Amino acid sequence: MEETARRGRRLSVDAYVAGVLSGDRAALARAITLIESRHPEDRLLAERVLERLLPHTGRSHRIGISGVPGVGKSTFVDALGIRLVEQGHRLAVLAVDPTSVRTGGSILGDKTRMARLASHPNAYIRPSPSGGALGGVARTTRETILLCEAAGFDLVFVETVGVGQSEVEVAGMVDLFLVLTLPGGGDELQGIKKGILELADIIAVNKADGDNLPRAREAARQLRAALRLLEPADALWHTPVLLVSALTGAGLDGLWQEVCRHRAVMQGASAFAARRRRQQVRWFHRLLDERLERLLEDCPAVAELLPRLEREVEAGTVTPTAAVERIVAAFLAAVRASEPEAAGDPDLHVRQQP
Known part of the structure; x- marks a missing residue:
């Protein structure tokens, strides 16, 4: 049924x-x-x-947006997105939601947090459960970007949960990676890992308004000092640290000017297309790894052997290296045993593709 x-x-x-x-x-x-x-x-x-x-595909400007929980990512995207769609841009927002490990549920509340943008005819918001993928980034986010580009969206934002390895995942699929942080300096700065600073093309201190403004300026000063101690990810571009307020709109126009300047600099040096080519190769290797892992998982001989080897590795009677070799040997033996059957049915391999 x-x-x-x-x-x-x-x-x-x-x-x-x-x-x-x-x-x-x-x-x-x-x-x-x-x-x-x-x-x-x-x-x-x-x-x-x-x-x-x-x-x-390939004609959009792909922008990743990340930051710690509570930094105001959705409010920021709503405020910046409204400005852009009212200027004539078509914007797709792919909001990758955390999926509950226990229940498999997904907190798909982004449309309510981006109320103005969700109702605009030039915007499309797609919450997508992460499905347990590394870093909280949905397994199919890359392909969803391509679909949105084919549908005519010239801007694609990927907003992620901003925990674990999600920043690395997002940075590997976008043209520009924007990190949002909070005012305060000290404790807040300690929460930003060195690796994230190295990934960021632009850092924006959000909620820089009212009583927060002095603390936001101090946070920006400390971030600029920290960046001076790091080797730039690209000699063509030095990461700016900006003050913005999604609440009042302050600094959003200046931030978008920096986004456009980044693209112009990268395209002028042919680095824009080169970045995408590198991302494609890395994604190819990632998909290859996943495909090979699924083949192993779907092999009955491996499924039968795996639990026993796990117990032996845990008990220390077999080394992990030796266990891997036995898994590979079992898989290859199963492949060789199936070759006569496949040879008699040329469509077998096609039907077995996932």
Whole structure:
């Protein structure tokens, strides 16, 4: 029954492609749902859709936005986004939500936190559960960016939970990585890891208004001092530290000028396209690792051997290195044993793709 319903919800490749290219929001939402699916048939269909849409992608400015919980990311995105869509931009916001480890639930409240932006015809907000992916970044965020570009959005914001390794994940898929921090200096500065400072293309101290303004200025001063001790990630660009207030709008226009200046500098030195090419290669290796891991997980011989080897490694009777070699040997033996069957059925490999 469930499989029949799933088939009924699927569109044809042509229907997905035509709907996305026309900018139809319902079609875009259905295409994103398709690529988020873990069902094998949905994955195959999603790959065909993405392949058809690929020539229509790559034209947006991709911006990652991160920061500690409570820094006001959603309020910031709402305030900056309204300015941009009213200037004629089309903005897609991919808000990656934390997924509960215990229940698998997802806190999809971004549309309520971005009320003005959510109701604007030039904006599209897509909350996406992280699905347990490293750093809280959704497994399919990269592909969702491509779909939004094909649908005609010239700006794509990726707002993430800002904990763990999520900043690294986001920085690896965007053109500019913006880190939001809070006023206060001292304790707040200690909470910003060195690695995050090295990743940031722009740092903005949010909530720089009212009584917070002196503390925000002090935080900015300390951040600039810290940045001077670090080797710039790119010799072409030195990370600016700015004061902004999502509440009053102060500093938002200046921040966007810096975003545009960053793109102009990078494009002028051919570094913009080079960054994207490097990201594509890294993503290829990431997908390859995940694919190989799934092949191992789906192999019955490995599934049978794995629990025993885990117990032996835990007991110290087998080294991790030796256990890995035995897993690989079992997998290769299973592959060789299946080769005659596959040779007699040329479509077998295609049907088995996830």
